[in-house]
Amino acid sequence: MEVMSHSSSFLIPAIPPDQRSSLTYALVVLNQSLPRFVPLLWKHAQLRLCADGGANRVYDELPLLFPHEDALDVRNRYKPDVIKGDMDSIRTEVLDFYTNNGTKIMDESDDQDTTDLHKCVSYICDFAPNLDKSSLCILVAGALGGRFDHEMGNINVLCRFSSIRIVLLSDDCLIHLLPRTHHHEIHIQSSTVGPHCGLIPVGMPSGSTTTTGLEWDLHETEMRFGGLISTSNIVKGEKITVRSDTDLLWTISIKKLQTG
Ligand SMILES: Nc1ncnc2c1ncn2[C@@H]1O[C@H](COP(=O)(O)OP(=O)(O)OP(=O)(O)O)[C@@H](O)[C@H]1O
Ligand SMILES: Cc1ncc(C[n+]2csc(CCO)c2C)c(N)n1
Numbered sequence: 001m002e003v004m005s006h007s008s009s010f011l012i013p014a015i016p017p018d019q020r021s022s023l024t025y026a027l028v029v030l031n032q033s034l035p036r037f038v039p040l041l042w043k044h045a046q047l048r049l050c051a052d053g054g055a056n057r058v059y060d061e062l063p064l065l066f067p068h069e070d071a072l073d074v075r076n077r078y079k080p081d082v083i084k085g086d087m088d089s090i091r092t093e094v095l096d097f098y099t100n101n102g103t104k105i106m107d108e109s110d111d112q113d114t115t116d117l118h119k120c121v122s123y124i125c126d127f128a129p130n131l132d133k134s135s136l137c138i139l140v141a142g143a144l145g146g147r148f149d150h151e152m153g154n155i156n157v158l159c160r161f162s163s164i165r166i167v168l169l170s171d172d173c174l175i176h177l178l179p180r181t182h183h184h185e186i187h188i189q190s191s192t193v194g195p196h197c198g199l200i201p202v203g204m205p206s207g208s209t210t211t212t213g214l215e216w217d218l219h220e221t222e223m224r225f226g227g228l229i230s231t232s233n234i235v236k237g238e239k240i241t242v243r244s245d246t247d248l249l250w251t252i253s254i255k256k257l258q259t260g
Contacts, residue, residue: 003184007187009021009189010041011040021137024137025139026045026046027048027140028050028121028138029048030051030150032143033057034057034141034142038062039062041169047124049082049123050082050084051115051117052083053089053090054083054116055094056090059091059098079098081103082103082105083098083105084106084108084116084120084123086109117143125161137166138165138167139167141169145170154168158202159177159203162177171256173253174252177250178250179247185239186213186241187238188237188238193253194252195253196252197233197235197250197252198231198251199249199250200248201223201229201248202249203246204246205227208222209221209222210243211242213235213241214235214236215236216230223248
């Protein structure tokens with residue numbers, strides 16, 4: 001089975017050439033308090049979207065990350081390429097500002113069956129039909145730590161688009177899917193992430209998972225809700241390997257103070 005590599009180099013301000021990823025990043029900003037590293041993700045991304053009320057966060061909160069600069073200058077520097085969603089949360093002044101500054105507005109208020117994040121991920125996949133999807137990685141800012149129904153909706157997007165690399169981020173942690181179609185190598189940049197981590201079956205129990213590099217490694221272990229799931233685990237080395245018969249969620253803490 002093919003090995004899929006994962007790294008969180010997008011959290012490193014100046015990526016050393018030997019660690020530079022071959023992935024093309026897209027950023028989706030959700031309607032939650034902006035993680036402090038959004039300017040970094042913005043820099044790494046080639047396409048930037050706001051999901052509906054996410055545009056309010058960029059408009060209101062990005063200037064607060066640059067307190068010594070004029071708010072309008074900051075807003076003009078961080079203009080999303082696209083705002084997409086059912087448009088029931090974006091404020092009129094915010095919509096007007098970005099409409100007048102070249103952002104593409106995509107109103108999908110007719111669709112009340114998919115979330116705004118789902119709509120944004122669909123757009124990115126359609127936007128880049130010729131892009132090799134294995135080199136696309138969608139970073140989602142503000143996906144965790146808020147309303148539980150939204151958090152579960154965001155995790156469901158990982159499952160609905162299981163062949164696309166999507167990373168859900170908050171200030172405190174990140175989550176992505178490890179599809180069962182691959183073996184996985186997770187490269188840990190210990191200056192930015194860890195040591196707390198978890199491996200969680202999603203949708204169905206996992207009959208057999210084997211890992212290396214964790215304090216509590218799994219050895220052909222069964223995991224299920226109501227039984228064992230691996231939470232409060234600790235990364236021990238620079239590389240974690242995971243093999244499983246089902247899709248798993250991988251989560252790791254993000255360091256508050258970046259070291260190194
Ligand atoms: N508290 C939250 N926690 C996690 N994700 C959130 C939260 N609030 C919003 N989001 C994400 O941001 C996206 C856009 O948010 P927005 O508030 O515009 O959505 P919405 O569809 O109007 O939500 P609702 O009508 O359920 O309040 C949502 O689709 C969701 O993915
Ligand atoms: C069974 C079921 N539950 C909830 C919703 C509501 N809903 C789900 S996504 C969405 C759009 C949010 O921007 C809304 C309103 C539904 N349609 N079907």
